[in-house]
Every structure is written in C-alpha cells, then in structure tokens.
Amino acid sequence: MKNKVTELQVSAISNGTVIDHISSENTFRVFQILNLERSKDQVYVGTNLDSKKLGKKGIIKISGRFFKPDEISKIALAAPQATLIEIRDYEITKKEKVVLPDSVEKVVKCYNPKCITNHQDIPTKFNIIKDHHGRTKLACHYCEKTMAQEDIIFV
C-alpha cells in the first residue's frame, strides 16, 4: 500500500527535469518564475509531500525541458535548497543542488522605486552577498540598496 502511494506522488518522466526539495511554501513561486503556466509540456506539481530533509517539500517535474543557467539562477534564488535532476530516456543523467551565483543580471527587479533601473531601459544587475547572520541578500549594482530574498520580484 505504501509503495503505491509513493508511485502516485511522483509519476516518472522519460525526458526532462525534476526540481526536487523545494520548500513547500516556495513551490508555486518556482512554478511562476519559470512561466510554467504557459508551458506546452507536461508539468507535474506536488506540494506538502513528506520529506526527511525538509519535513514537507514541493516537487515539479517538467517533461521535455532542460534549464539554462539564468533559469537555474532564478530557481536558486526562489528555492535555495532545491535539487535539479535531469532525466534522459528514463535515466538520471545529472543530479545536483542548485547553487546561488555571485551575481545575477536581468533576473530580478530592484525593489527601490527610485532606482534608475525602474525608470529607464537598463538591465538590472545584483551582487549576491551574505549578511552577518548568513542570510542571502541582493545588492543592486546601481543604487547600492540591498534586499532580502523574500523581497525578490523576478523580471
């Protein structure tokens, strides 16, 4: 019985990407930033699934899709503990934790309404830093304001 439930939680895909270990509250955020509502591919979304690591977790499986570095940066910002699993012909060909880059360009909007990037057609640029509590912060290359991860608005 238990095996059957596990199967229902995550049905296998032949080719594509599984985003695993998303903290439950961020599952739909990841869904949104990857524009999956417009996807023509098969997408499976699970949330509040039991997880040994996180207690509860979310998982997204996208058939036929492999992510580019700027998309992986977005996933890492929205769900820093996520794991990306690439599957080709039912085989796992790559499995790795997402890694926050040192900087991101054209991915995030500056939260400072007076920042030049919110007034002119200028690609945004942020350095990703840690504050003294070890929390991730984004520092705008232009206006120098720093914002917390929860304030992120994706472009």
Added chain:
Amino acid sequence: MSQLKNRSLVSITDYSKDEILKVLEIAADFERDPRQPILQSHVVASLFFEPSTRTRLSFESAVQYLGGSIVGFASSDSSSVQKGESLKDTILTVSNYSDLIVMRNPLDGSARYASEVSPVPVINAGDGANQHPTQCLLDLYSIQKTQGTLDNIHIAMVGDLKYGRTVHSLVQAMSLFNATFHLVSPESLKLPSAVKRWIKEAGLEYYQYTDLNEVIPLADIIYMTRIQRERFPDPLEYEAVKNAYILENSMLSNSKDNMKVLHPLPRVNEISTDVDDNPKAYYFQQAQNGVYVRQALIAAILGLKQ
C-alpha cells in the same frame, strides 16, 4: 596620481585611503593658490537634473578659477530630458562636447550607470539618496585642516543618521582613519545597522546617544545634519523629530578648544544663528573648501595635477 586619471568618482569607496589623501593634498595646493589656469582649452559638462546651489556653483567656480569652460544645464526643464531623452543618450551626446561630466540626478544609481556608458570620466555630484562623494571629500578636507590630521578623531554626528547620505559616506571614509564615532539621533533616525557594521568591521568603536549635550565635551568635530523632510515616507514621522536637536552657542562652553562645528548645509534651524560668530563654527569655511576639493578632483581626473 596617474591612478585617478580618467577614472570616474561615483562613491567614496571607489577611492583608497591613499587616493583620498592625494586629493586632499592637491586641494591644499589650490587653497594656497586657487587661480591656476591649467584647465584652459578644457570643457567640463555640468549636468544638474535637479536644482542645487552649493554643489553646482562650487563646481562651476572651481572650473572657472582653473580657466576652463562649462557647458550644461541647471535643471532638467532646460534639457532634452523634457522631450523624453534617456540618460544614456544625454550622456553619450554630452561626452562629445566635453572632457569630463559632473552630474547630479534625482535617481539612485544614475551616476554608476552614467559612468559605465560614458567615454569620458563622470564625477557624481549626488545621485538621489545614494551617494555624494565630493561632499565627503570636502568634509574630510575640513576635518584634516582644522585638526591637523584625519587620524584618531572623535567625531559626533548629530541628527538624521538614518537617511543622511553624507553621514553614511563620512562614516565609511572616517573608518579608514581610526575614528571614534559618537552618534546622536532620535530613536527613529539611528544609524542603519549595515553602516554600524562597517565601523565594527574596521575594528572601531561607536557610541549612541539621544542627548546632544552629552557628546559636546567629548568631540573634536560635531557634524550637524538637517533632518530632511523630503527623505521621510511618512510626514507624521518628520513632524515628530524635526526640531529634535538645536545647537546653541551657550551649549558650546564646555567643548574642547580644538572642536569645530561642521554642517553640509543648507541649515534650517538645527544650528542657532548665535553659533555663527563663535570661532568654533566652521560650516561656511567648510563650504568654501568645496571649491578647492573640486578643483583638485577635476585636475587629478584630467591628469593635470600629480
């Protein structure tokens, strides 16, 4: 000095301690002899997208004392910005007509952006609430001149320590010189924790107060600031603190002999006019030092002074 040649100045942290000291050394030379016609045949663009009195006039007089010419505008009403021109287009166009651009713009980050698109160096004369490095340099010059050194100064900073950009830059710069910081502000306008962290990371000490009288006998420099109405998101918050600190002449009786009162100006009522005649009042000379410091920067960036 060649390391300052052709380099933009956007934030005081763009300069090392040695580079700051070099600018101040050249400024002292201009104070001794302000009319040195080394800028003849040079054109400086002065682009002020928002009004300014001290900064714009002191830059323009700095250029003129050096024999240079100025092109530009004093408000965005008289520029193509009114027609919807982007900052990039304005900068690229003006760089064809000038050797150096001095820019004030109300948007945060506009100076960094301008410095990246401009083929000629850009001096930031204030980008919104973000940076105003030439004010910081003239503050440092004034401290060095009145105290004989920048090292080991006890500096009291008073008023709006939360929104005041000149305070944040001065804290960063004075952290290079082993300063001790006495921070006087209402609870709601305390120095942001990120700025306090720079002090700690430099291995230095700061002390926080709400009573101005406590710091007067301790300070070598009292740096007064205006509580700026325009920086407050909530007008009620402004009303609650606008008259929090008013420095009066009678309060200075127990101050140190070497103490000087500085203020980036304009002042509203935070320094009573009866302080103006006290020899410890230094804010008008401080504004005059702005000309020498800006002469030094222009000359260094154009490679005319080593």
